[in-house]
Amino acid sequence: MLNNSHPSHRYLCLFEPPLETVEGFTGPAAPRADPLLGQTINGLYRIRRLLGRGGMGNVYEAVELPSRQRVAVKVMSQECAADTKAVDLFRREVEVTAGLARHPNIIQAFDFGVTKNGQPFLVMELLHGEDLDNRLRRSRGLPAATVLRVIQQTAAALAATHAKGIIHQDLKPANIFLHQADGEADSVKVLDFGISKICSTGHPVTSLEPVMGTPHYMSPEQALGQFDSIDGRTDQWSLACIAWEALSGRPPFLGSTIQSLLFQVVYESPSTRVPSRISPGIEGVLLKALSKRQEARFDSVLAFAEAVEEAMSPRARASIAIGKKAAPMCPTQAAPVVKNWAVCA
Numbered sequence: 001m002l003n004n005s006h007p008s009h010r011y012l013c014l015f016e017p018p019l020e021t022v023e024g025f026t027g028p029a030a031p032r033a034d035p036l037l038g039q040t041i042n043g044l045y046r047i048r049r050l051l052g053r054g055g056m057g058n059v060y061e062a063v064e065l066p067s068r069q070r071v072a073v074k075v076m077s078q079e080c081a082a083d084t085k086a087v088d089l090f091r092r093e094v095e096v097t098a099g100l101a102r103h104p105n106i107i108q109a110f111d112f113g114v115t116k117n118g119q120p121f122l123v124m125e126l127l128h129g130e131d132l133d134n135r136l137r138r139s140r141g142l143p144a145a146t147v148l149r150v151i152q153q154t155a156a157a158l159a160a161t162h163a164k165g166i167i168h169q170d171l172k173p174a175n176i177f178l179h180q181a182d183g184e185a186d187s188v189k190v191l192d193f194g195i196s197k198i199c200s201t202g203h204p205v206t207s208l209e210p211v212m213g214t215p216h217y218m219s220p221e222q223a224l225g226q227f228d229s230i231d232g233r234t235d236q237w238s239l240a241c242i243a244w245e246a247l248s249g250r251p252p253f254l255g256s257t258i259q260s261l262l263f264q265v266v267y268e269s270p271s272t273r274v275p276s277r278i279s280p281g282i283e284g285v286l287l288k289a290l291s292k293r294q295e296a297r298f299d300s301v302l303a304f305a306e307a308v309e310e311a312m313s314p315r316a317r318a319s320i321a322i323g324k325k326a327a328p329m330c331p332t333q334a335a336p337v338v339k340n341w342a343v344c345a
């Protein structure tokens with residue numbers, strides 16, 4: 001988790017001026033004391049500056065040698081690198097991101113390994129723009145056409161992950177990045193698959209694990225710790241919460257404490273406090289996706305996105321132009337092949 005100590009930025013910002021955002025991280029120019037600054041990782045990635053600090057490590061802008069391609073490098077802190085569970089979560093992010101290479105709406109990973117100091121790292125595309133959380137903090141509600149575009153592209157990314165048996169589990173505005181590239185505004189990139197559930201042999205998420213997710217966007221099954229029940233409809237719930245907030249300026253569930261918030265998620269309906277900015281047609285779609293019982297929600301996240309589009313005004317639908325071109329890979333790197341950490345050192 002990253003800190004929320006600055007009113008105009010989603011992430012920790014201690015120095016002025018604020019600089020670029022990358023992979024959902026906003027951060028200041030790097031302090032001189034950072035030992036990775038100026039270093040070259042694995043003989044390939046020269047670290048230029050710090051872009052953001054997170055609970056598990058830092059994200060840097062780097063230059064790939066010898067191509068001079070600018071990339072983002074997420075490096076786990078030495079403290080977390082000594083924590084087996086933290087390393088497992090980082091490994092899961094590598095595995096999932098590597099398996100979803102080339103989808104235009106998912107952050108692209110190019111390489112990974114372990115530094116000489118034993119710190120796992122992940123090399124990703126360098127994104128320019130801001131996350132949806134930061135946009136919503138400034139705007140407090142977005143135009144319907146913008147919301148529809150975000151929902152459609154996020155749903156496309158989630159559908160690709162669900163087809164591979166992967167459930168994100170922590171979808172929230174901070175994990176939806178609005179990338180500016182190739183003349184296209186607000187191209188969605190879904191981030192952070194570190195706590196995703198992999199529905200395949202050998203990668204279970206069990207009841208021994210803590211509740212995972214972010215309370216405002218957490219489904220009833222997550223809040224109740226029903227890990228065996230988590231599936232694509234769990235991500236659909238989270239996306240419906242995001243759509244509600246993006247249209248109205250506030251989440252569907254609000255509480256003074258986490259306990260009161262989760263009580264609402266599990267037992268109460270948001271229908272008694274529907275904001276006026278949400279039309280009756282959209283309200284019905286969102287309330288279906290926010291059904292307490294998974295079987296009462298839409299069959300898939302794509303079906304939910306299609307229902308949102310049908311409920312939107314003709315003007316909003318007409319203004320949508322979703323990019324079809326896949327995001328480019330780094331010219332000198334193929335999608336990473338998951339391998340043993342030891343051979344990367």
